[in-house]
Amino acid sequence: MAILVDKNTRVVVQGITGKTGAFHSEISIKLGTNVVAGVSPGKGGQQFLNVPVFDTVERAVKQAGPIGASVIFVPAPGAFEAIAEAAESGIKLIVVITEGLPVADMVKAKKMLAGRDIALVGPNCPGILVPGQCRLGIIPGTLTPPGPIGVVSRSGTLTYEAAHQIAQAGLGISTVVGIGGDPVIGTDFIRVLSLFDQDPQTEAVLMIGEIGGPMEEEAAIFWKERLKKTKPLYAFIAGQTAPPGKRMGHAGALIEGKRDSAAAKIEALKSHGVAVIDALTAMGRVVQTSSQTSLKA
């Protein structure tokens, strides 16, 4: 079991023939991902990485059969159209790896999808990885074996670091979901936490947040008030040394108000009973300790 996707998920890659799309699709296929179609306007009819390429997602669905998820590598100027195209072709999970999407486009995309049964993950995210089964995006697939820890994160390489430490600690991961570092994103911590809550494989969750926005605190409140709390929630917050008013690499990593700082978030999370990991180097160790305790209990 995993969340959102598994080895059977039939995947289309939008932008499969582009440099990044091609590079990562090849790796994803090697990792076992069931890529059944690629989309690249003007290249319909070709085969690429032994996958049929179509001009539109609509044609891909018609000719390759039902598709469960799309991964979008389309460059920022065309990304909104690519999201709309996937949604209108009936795809229920849309993962946007593209970085640099204008905020206005994401605001529109969110409005467009509101109230529809479609999950949008990203943009500006590393995607989703189910170790040993499926990879939608760019998360290195060999860092960690399958296991009991669910990981959800706003950051890419910090997540790889976490996955590495979890593996070093002798554990594995059920699913990694990179939700992205932009100020407006499709899927938030809350949504992923509730999916992990229902997933039998996931025994504990590591949430990796950073400065900027209200998402971490909202997630902690949701976890405290709405979930059963049978699964421990660990959190790491990056940006304790970040100065206010500066965008720290991610468009969304910006301290605009008092509650945006790492210190304020850590305090809020602790007040809601979330176990906050203080040191970057302690992620694996802390999660390991907990898993031993919960196994004993």
Add this chain to the structure above:
Amino acid sequence: MNLFEYQAKSLLKQHGLPVGRSVLIKTKKDLALIKEGLFRSGYVVKAQVLAGGRGKAGGVKIVKRADEARALAGQMLGSNIETYQTAGAAVKIEAVLIAEKVAIEQEFYFAVTLSRKRGQAVILVSSAGGTEVEAANAGALREIPIDPWTGVRNHALREAAVETLNIPAPWINNFIEFGRKAARIYAEGEFSLLEINPLALTPKGFLAVDAKINLEENALFRQPDSLKFSEENQKLLPALERKAKDLGVSYIPIGGRIGCLVNGAGLAMATMDLIASHGQKPANFLDVGGGANVDQVKGAFEILLADKRLSAIFVNIFGGIMRCDLIAQALVEADKKTNLKVPLVARLLGNNVDQAREILSKARLTQVEVHDDLEKAVVSVCQKVHGNGDSGR
């Protein structure tokens, strides 16, 4: 990227929002534009800097006569100013705006920005305008949502005018018109922030006494006017920050002694935090990104090698996608141009790490120490700075 007040006002004026009369002084020669009797009501002399808080720092002065305004503007131009938003460094005043003093009956805080909680843009208003709004708590701000397709609703602006701002009845429709225009300018320009503080109600109507615009970098590719402003203002950045912008890497100096070079924004922030938790202060945020090429990483190393305030450099590369040998090669090339004079501790893990170690040992960079364990690496770099008798603070 922020715009100067004069740039923001010119944009607002161009789109039909009243900003009052003013003249811009960029050189000593321009001082002659402040003619006798230019403004009868008085002159507001305003230093143009890309940071807030200038009023409290002496960057805004009101005088009665043109000769006084000329003298003040002459003093300000080219001098340095330090505000609570300039991060402990003084910035040069590149221009001075001379604005006509207006009779203000009421003043408000007015802004259009993104609400991350709502995932859409909002107009923010408060009855406490001017410098007071910074002291006022955020709860006093009223949010008026802007729909991305249909814009802002009249009734919502009217409700804010009546309930939050106490705008006199004859002026309410003018406020609604002002709000709608501002929302449209924000959306069409794709700004991150359009702030008018204070928004003044004068006997002649509403007027933007000050204006601040923050551009959204991601939208610049389809906003040619903003791109022009952005390129213009980029030239005024300190040399190392300008170089980083040109390279397309994120670099933010914060004043410590251990320079950092990391791949990925989250890991870069967390690495700085880790250094701080070991009692030293990181000098900068520097994210070379996941897909950087040798030239970009080499340029990033050159930025650190050029920073004379550094006592050591810490490199943290988690090679998931990035190749460690590329980092090593870039370091060797950067060292050829500017010699590495301080100790450099690198934590390299992942793709091609063995090749990276080989490149570094062949280059005989004796100041370079490579680890794969992050904890050991950070302890080592902090000891090196500490060993120099330098607390790093």
